[in-house]
Amino acid sequence: MGVEVAVEGLSKSFGSQNIWSDVTLTLPTGEISVLLGPSGTGKSVFLKALVGLLSPEHGKVLINGVDVCDCSESELYEVRKLFGVLFQDGALFGSMNLYDNIAFPLREHTRKGEAEVRRIVGEKMEMVGLVGSETKLPGEISGGMKKRAGLARALVLDPEIILFDEPDSGLDPVRTAYLNQLIVDLNAQTDATFLIVTHDINTARTVPDNIGMLYRRHLAMFGPREMLLTSTEPAVEQFLNGRRAGPIGMSEEKDSGQTAAELAELGEDRGVPEIIPQLGISPGVPERAAVWRRQDRVMANLGTLDPGARQAVVNSLTPRERERYGVDEPSAACGGVGAGTDSGALPADDLLADDLPTDRIATLPQQSTADTSPEGAAPGARRSVSAPERPRPTPHPRAAPEDSAGDSGAANAEPETAPGRKRRWFSRKRGER
Numbered sequence: 274m275g276v277e278v279a280v281e282g283l284s285k286s287f288g289s290q291n292i293w294s295d296v297t298l299t300l301p302t303g304e305i306s307v308l309l310g311p312s313g314t315g316k317s318v319f320l321k322a323l324v325g326l327l328s329p330e331h332g333k334v335l336i337n338g339v340d341v342c343d344c345s346e347s348e349l350y351e352v353r354k355l356f357g358v359l360f361q362d363g364a365l366f367g368s369m370n371l372y373d374n375i376a377f378p379l380r381e382h383t384r385k386g387e388a389e390v391r392r393i394v395g396e397k398m399e400m401v402g403l404v405g406s407e408t409k410l411p412g413e414i415s416g417g418m419k420k421r422a423g424l425a426r427a428l429v430l431d432p433e434i435i436l437f438d439e440p441d442s443g444l445d446p447v448r449t450a451y452l453n454q455l456i457v458d459l460n461a462q463t464d465a466t467f468l469i470v471t472h473d474i475n476t477a478r479t480v481p482d483n484i485g486m487l488y489r490r491h492l493a494m495f496g497p498r499e500m501l502l503t504s505t506e507p508a509v510e511q512f513l514n515g516r517r518a519g520p521i522g523m524s525e526e527k528d529s530g531q532t533a534a535e536l537a538e539l540g541e542d543r544g545v546p547e548i549i550p551q552l553g554i555s556p557g558v559p560e561r562a563a564v565w566r567r568q569d570r571v572m573a574n575l576g577t578l579d580p581g582a583r584q585a586v587v588n589s590l591t592p593r594e595r596e597r598y599g600v601d602e603p604s605a606a607c608g609g610v611g612a613g614t615d616s617g618a619l620p621a622d623d624l625l626a627d628d629l630p631t632d633r634i635a636t637l638p639q640q641s642t643a644d645t646s647p648e649g650a651a652p653g654a655r656r657s658v659s660a661p662e663r664p665r666p667t668p669h670p671r672a673a674p675e676d677s678a679g680d681s682g683a684a685n686a687e688p689e690t691a692p693g694r695k696r697r698w699f700s701r702k703r704g705e706r
């Protein structure tokens with residue numbers, strides 16, 4: 274089981290160059306999170322700060338009660354043992370064959386005998402599909418194989434937190450698809466906490482449970498995938514759609530006039546996008562517990578979302594999820610969210626946290642440690658709610674006044690009033706739009 278990483282008010286500069294300030298987010302235990310952002314916004318710097326390789330000027334990185342930014346060398350040594358890191362190029366030793374590369378951390382950091390080392394290396398090489406390549410040198414294998422070898426090495430100490438720095442860089446789309454599947458399957462098998470830095474939109478949309486984005490030297494947003502994928506925040510929307518129109522320019526921000534003109538041309542009523550399905554596990558791999566934990570959080574906070582996003586979330590539910598959350602199958606007779614209740618359907622507004630059995634609710638941002646498996650549900654406690662017609666594009670919702678005044682969204686709050694929950698739902702920088 275992975276551990277939670279709680280980042281509070283983190284700021285980092287190099288000399289007079291501020292990289293980012295006041296970054297606050299929580300990587301939920303065992304979930305996959307992705308960090309996005311235009312080039313140079315400090316994503317790699319952020320990964321290094323998490324493992325204590327760089328020292329931020331302000332803030333905390335709390336792991337198992339230890340602040341990585343302010344701890345003794347011995348505490349840092351212990352915390353680092355929790356991490357596995359996949360560097361961009363795999364960071365393999367060129368003179369060592371793959372077996373020795375993967376065995377390296379075991380020989381360096383443990384007292385295991387060679388028989389045990391052989392067993393563990395074999396197990397990890399099998400996990401990443403490299404059996405038979407033990408004697409190859411890094412210079413003799415493809416980029417994709419190097420990534421997988423780097424991943425096997427990152428796994429040998431059974432880390433509870435795994436950081437991936439652009440695992441898809443330099444890979445073709447097919448190899449990227451295989452690597453993404455491997456990441457999802459590994460998460461299911463280890464239940465470790467994953468953080469992936471990537472520029473690949475498809476990866477960002479389909480792999481993670483949570484998405485964050487660095488922009489303008491701050492964390493623009495961090496939250497469950499459902500929230501980011503339906504976000505109308507211009508920079509987030511632009512990035513997740515890989516569009517030129519929007520506030521992000523080629524090498525710097527565009528001026529506000531140009532941004533406004535481009536967005537006007539796109540149209541105000543382009544609607545909230547449908548949430549594309551998340552990449553599932555391979556056949557035979559155990560179910561990913563993190564998915565249920567995240568979805569419990571999302572459904573418990575559904576009432577805090579804008580109507581368009583709420584409908585998109587309900588529309589995205591699979592039959593099994595509808596069953597779990599007591600949402601009826603869509604029917605032609607039933608209206609969309611806010612479309613009235615002639616059919617007897619309850620609007621998704623009514624799917625509030627209080628209506629769900631508490632053993633299935635993960636509070637924000639702490640994930641539930643209770644049994645969140647579907648089998649653990651208490652069917653009698655469910656309320657049956659009709660889902661809106663699917664799919665129907667909804668008008669582009671405008672942010673509610675309390676939303677635009679959102680605070681830093683410190684992710685450490687308990688659900689409270691709807692507006693309060695909404696503000697805390699994302700980690701959003703004060704004053705950022």
Ligand SMILES: Nc1ncnc2c1ncn2[C@@H]1O[C@H](COP(=O)(O)OP(=O)(O)OP(=O)(O)O)[C@@H](O)[C@H]1O
Nearest residue numbers: 287292310311312313314315316317318319470472
């Ligand atoms: N050790 C360092 N000393 C000084 N400046 C640094 C150092 N490491 C990173 N930087 C600067 O920090 C900024 C952010 O770099 P970083 O590599 O984290 O960006 P990134 O978001 O990962 O970019 P990309 O997406 O292009 O990989 C850059 O301007 C970089 O030059």
